[in-house]
Amino acid sequence: MDSLGPKAEWRFRERKLGLFSCLRREQGVSTVVEVGMGTAPNLKHYAKDVDRIIGVDPNMAMHQYARKAAEAAGAAAKLQLVTGTAEALPLEDASADAVVMTHVLCSVRDQQQALAEVRRVLRPGGKLLFLEHVAAPEGEVLHAVQRALNPVVGFVGHGCSATRCTLAAIERAGFASLDADSFKVSFWGPAAVIAPHIVGCAVK
Known part of the structure; x- marks a missing residue:
């Protein structure tokens, strides 16, 4: 992730700049929780504008990379790393002003x-600010390809799924409002199976 991530990150730069533009202390966002932080490629987009960042990831091996990214973003003192899963966040109720999830809901168990x-x-x-790859609409050729190749995607992506209807899941989650856009990423070859994406914001 640390070596290959930057090669794909440029494809999402403009989307992330727009998505994270609301993460500002002057807009009432002081504490941000990033679920599935991984190697922390998002920090450079918002770390300087908030006061506290809690990174949650089930893989402790990612912590050293997240700390490195925080140092590069000038936010090492703001970052707290905890080991945990999205289904059981080790955090108190109503403790976050914003939650960030990018390419996470494709691989959570539930x-x-x-x-x-x-x-x-x-x-x-x-x-909740999210950017996720999702299933193509039923009836499209890509949808059938995603279903056929999903076992391979899961193996290569450590449990990732190319067939999840994530926007529908967010719609069912009980947020007060939801604003989302769909788009496709210009991936080539086998990576095109995860081209369909959604990006947006859900407000509690």
Whole structure:
């Protein structure tokens, strides 16, 4: 992830700049929880504008890379790393102003439980910011290809799924409002199986 991630990250730069533009202390966002932080490629987009960042990841091996990214973003003192899963966030109720999830809901064991946990830790009016690859619409050739190749995607992506209807899951999660866009990423070859994406914001 640390070596290959930057090669794909440029494809999402403009989307992330727009998505994270609301993560500002002057807009009432002080504490951000990033679920599935991994190697922390998102920090450079928002770390300087908030006061506290809690990174949650089930893989402790990612922590050293997240700390390195925080140092590069000038936010090492703001970052707290905890080991945990999206389905059981080790955080108190209403403790976050915003939750960030990018390319996470494709691999959690239980999307609805993970989203319920996000709602639990968000304060009233808090925001879930998401960017996820999703299943292509039924009837499209790509949808059939995704279903056929999903076992391979799961093996290569350590449990990732190319067939999840993530926007529908977010719609069922009970947020007060939801704003989302769909787009496709210009991946070539086998990676095109994860080209369909959604990006948006859900407010508790």
